[in-house]
Amino acid sequence: MSLNLGPAIDPAAVTLAYWWRNASYPNEGRGHEYLVGADGQIIFGLTPSAMGSVQFWHYGQYYIILDVLPQDANWHLLVASQENNQLKLYVDGQLKWTMAADYNPPRMITRLDLADENWPIDRDELAIWQRVLSPAEVRRLQQLSLPLSPRLNRPEQLAPVAVYYWAFDDGDGDIAYDNLQRAALSPIGRWVYSPFNLGVRIGHPNDPQTTLSPVINNQDVSLSLWWHSSSYPNESRGGIVLRDLNGQALFGMVVGTWGAGIYYNGGRWYPVDSRIEDAKWHQTVLVYDSYAYRLSLYLDGRLYWQGEALWLNNPLTSLTIEQENWPFELDELTIWQGALNAVQVETMYELARPNLEEF
Secondary structure, three states, rough: EEEEEEEEEOOOEEEEEEEEEOOOOOOEEEEEEEEEEEEOOEEEEEEEEEEOEEEEEEEOOEEEEEOOOOOOOOOOEEEEEEEEEEEEEEEOOOEEEEEEEEOOOOEEEEEEOOOOOOOOOOOEEEEEOOOOOOOOHHHHHHHHHHOOOOOOOOOOOOOOEEEEEEEEOOOOOOOEOOOOOOOOOEEEEHHHHEOOEEEEEEEEEOOOEEEEEEOOOOEEEEEEEEEEEOOOOOEEEEEEEEEEEOOOEEEEEEEEEOOOEEEOEEEEEOOOOOOOOOOOEEEEHHHEEEOOEEEEEEEEEEEEEEOOOOOOOOOOEEEEEEEOOOOEEEEEEEEOOOOOOHHHHHHHHHHHHHHHHHH
16 A cells, blocks of 8 residues: 655654554565655664564665564554654554664655555554654553544644742731632741731741642643751752542652652652752752753752653642741742743742842
């Protein structure tokens, strides 16, 4: 089977993905999926075999990748990408092989060729992207087992909007109301002065919490705040955590003397081994961008760490703030529906600098 492609595809950055099954198991099913140039040369493609190997084609030559396909009758997701001479093969969402191939002058891809070469195989949901999918995108295709689509049917990404904002300027009682939804965060054990007027000290047994209504959806999310180690030189540490309906910690930060850490989809880790040995006020911002599959952590207006991540598992329905060691102080806590970018984070920090200098 051959299909002419129009418009032609630039091989400088391309991804081929499809579901594959050995319909003839236990006999050896084998076939090929080639992206071909106008002169008939195979520019890019795969020849998977039920014996477990894959031939990865690149400008008329192929690399044999052994023992990467399970030998069974199940469906498997194959994803191949080519970025200039950088080749990658994924099987069932996992990166199995990568190669820096020899340089070849680019030739536009004009045709798709499919054929069985031995016992029959089944294919489904074949898709071609004019870009290289990230590892996180490939894993998501596998985990969701959804139909493949070169164009995700998502609306245009919206600018971030603050949904909850605790200025902590109440200054009385044991409840802090956010300025946007009037969400009641309690109990507040102690009010303190901060560079932004008033803040709160977080210490046992007063670990505040609140229910979020409206909930925060599990796509683009940002969390920003100011904190300082009020017990310095003793080790302050605490968590600011957004949870789902089941109470699982899905999105949040650890702050304190040990540095800035991350809660994400039930995990918790410190991405950078760097202590914060002072009693200054610090801005910390955590951002998840579902369009880029990217998790970013900022400290004092600058990018601190960044990595790929799948979408949050569930919507966020509650907030808890927890002391873990010596108390710490907190102010300007904001939950955003949307992904703050680096310029916005830096701008927020720079606008706050006069407050820090005068405090």
